[in-house]
Amino acid sequence: MESLLSFGLEIIRFVQQIHGPHLDSFFRAVTSLGGGEIYILLLPVFFWCVDTGLGAHAGFIFLISSYVANGLKDLWQQPRPFQIDPTVKLADAAGYGLPSFHALEATVMWGIFAIWLKKPWFWVLAVTMMLLIGFSRIYLGVHFPTDILAGYAIGALFLWMYVTGGHTFERWLKALPFKWQVGLSFAVPLVLAISHPTDDVILIMSAFSGFCLGLACLYRYFSFSAAGPIWQRVARFIVGDIAILLLYAAPRLLGFVNNPGALHSPLRYLHYGAIGVWITFGGPWLFLKLKLAGPALKEA
Numbered sequence: 001m002e003s004l005l006s007f008g009l010e011i012i013r014f015v016q017q018i019h020g021p022h023l024d025s026f027f028r029a030v031t032s033l034g035g036g037e038i039y040i041l042l043l044p045v046f047f048w049c050v051d052t053g054l055g056a057h058a059g060f061i062f063l064i065s066s067y068v069a070n071g072l073k074d075l076w077q078q079p080r081p082f083q084i085d086p087t088v089k090l091a092d093a094a095g096y097g098l099p100s101f102h103a104l105e106a107t108v109m110w111g112i113f114a115i116w117l118k119k120p121w122f123w124v125l126a127v128t129m130m131l132l133i134g135f136s137r138i139y140l141g142v143h144f145p146t147d148i149l150a151g152y153a154i155g156a157l158f159l160w161m162y163v164t165g166g167h168t169f170e171r172w173l174k175a176l177p178f179k180w181q182v183g184l185s186f187a188v189p190l191v192l193a194i195s196h197p198t199d200d201v202i203l204i205m206s207a208f209s210g211f212c213l214g215l216a217c218l219y220r221y222f223s224f225s226a227a228g229p230i231w232q233r234v235a236r237f238i239v240g241d242i243a244i245l246l247l248y249a250a251p252r253l254l255g256f257v258n259n260p261g262a263l264h265s266p267l268r269y270l271h272y273g274a275i276g277v278w279i280t281f282g283g284p285w286l287f288l289k290l291k292l293a294g295p296a297l298k299e300a
Helices: 002-018 021-032 036-050 052-076 101-117 120-139 145-175 178-195 199-221 230-254 264-289
Strands: none
Touching: 002 120, 002 145, 021 120, 036 052, 036 101, 036 230, 036 264, 052 101, 052 145, 052 199, 052 264, 101 120, 101 145, 120 145, 178 199, 199 264, 230 264
16 A cells, blocks of 8 residues: 555656646635535535425435545545645645545536436536546645545446436335334434544534435425526525525524533534425425425426
């Protein structure tokens, strides 16, 4: 492994021979498009304003793959390039390196969007973004090439699982009794969080629990469509994101920031769970009440 990492450092140094202020800024911008924050912003937009099914699928895969990525990082505990050679560091990054979260999620998310849109030109854009995001991590010295390749491989595996079995799994979940859907929404994420109780995993699994619980309630109690005129979609985005910002800031407003006591993890779990519920249930419910959305059309 040491020789492989040394070879990876040589590749990074070779790539960085072209680096300069303009390219540094460009690749920092590119790499920001592969961070978890951008997908957290995009997923509600797709769920509320583009296609509810697409948003549900993308959110489900994003959260599960994020959990797997975090677990593998902590299992393999591989250093980042700048931790071995600080001279290659052109950007900040925390945690272990293998696999690259950016490469994994770029493959999964851009791939799902391309599969949904079914346009050759978008596939070209999607593959270009996957490659650029991965290359940006090498250029900035925050990942070895092996981290990127592993991220691509795991992301491709998730994408293959989605294409081959995603809809079958979705039908199975929808066919379950409502009480089973609710029970699984609580039990599965909680077990996964307890099995690997890091701050990142607690955040991911609490959001996953809320996301799934909201979906179950949405399908049970009312019908929501992301269709509609542009002004309605823009209004949903504004109203919905204001609510997300308020929910995100709630601990600060209530004085619960960085609570060091025994309630820290449970409160954090409830906090991000509430954001998940808002995205898949609270937001659609409010949009229908405000006449900013209508019910989904029944299939003939």
